[in-house]
Amino acid sequence: MFTGIVEELGEVTAVEDLGDSSRFRLRGPVVTEGARHGDSIAVNGVCLTVVDHEGDEFTADVMAETLKRSSLGALTTGSRVNLERPTAVGARLGGHIVQGHVDGTGRILARTPSENWEIVKVSLPADLTRYVVEKGSITVDGISLTVVEAGPDHFTVSLIPTTLALTTLGHKQPGDPVNLEVDVIAKYVERLLGDRAREAGK
Incomplete structure (x- = not known):
């Protein structure tokens, strides 16, 4: 769960077309701190799973359904994106309940x-x-x-x-x-x- 309080303005550093999906590499020093494989990070409001990370960058796979229902398919190398990690249990709910499931x-x-x-x-x-x-x-x-x-x-x-x-x-x-x-x-x-x-x- 997220709160809609953006932690940082990140950047798309690479986009790989996998046919029925895409793999994004994104830069975000704040959200990658302590990140592990399988963690969730919201990218422009879309909950994505960290596939890998190195330094201040992480990669995430985006399936065809997500590309179809969201604006992530319009992202290119250099695009700026809003990044947020899931809220921690017991933390303040600064915004409102956000699932990261784009409607x-x-x-x-x-x-x-x-x-x-x-x-x-x-x-x-x-x-x-x-x-x-x-x-x-x-x-x-x-x-x-x-x-x-x-x-x-x-x-x-x-x-x-x-x-x-x-x-x-x-x-x-x-x-x-x-x-x-x-x-x-x-x-x-x-x-x-x-x-x-x-x-x-x-």
Whole structure:
């Protein structure tokens, strides 16, 4: 489990096409400290497994399903990525509960700068609209953010200078893809209420 609090802005140092999958090598001095084979690291919000690591770099295999459902397939050598290790038991939950299981992708639609923050508008797939509410939580490229406006096909978030400086959202431009993970609690509530409604209708 992650919290959506990005630990560092890493870099893709190599991408190997394996046919039905890809192998990524990524640089991240913070997240590789003490890393071992089999550990999990979130890359732009996608939970990946460490295959190997050497120095401040680690490799991870990305299956076709993940490439299809996320924006990782668009990464190339030199791409910057958000990196986060799983939260430790007993640690503070600084963001919200993030699984690292991407629900879909959106695209940056617009950026509106202000003196001390920036409003970013992101497209929202139709099947995720019902999970996004104003002042609710959403994960964008692995970053735990609060929804400012929830529209029928988009949402907006307000980014503080720290987020702009230390994550990929400080660099992405209109048209760029982003990974989206909605609040898992909303999905569980929907499932439970649906099951209760079906039982009541028997």
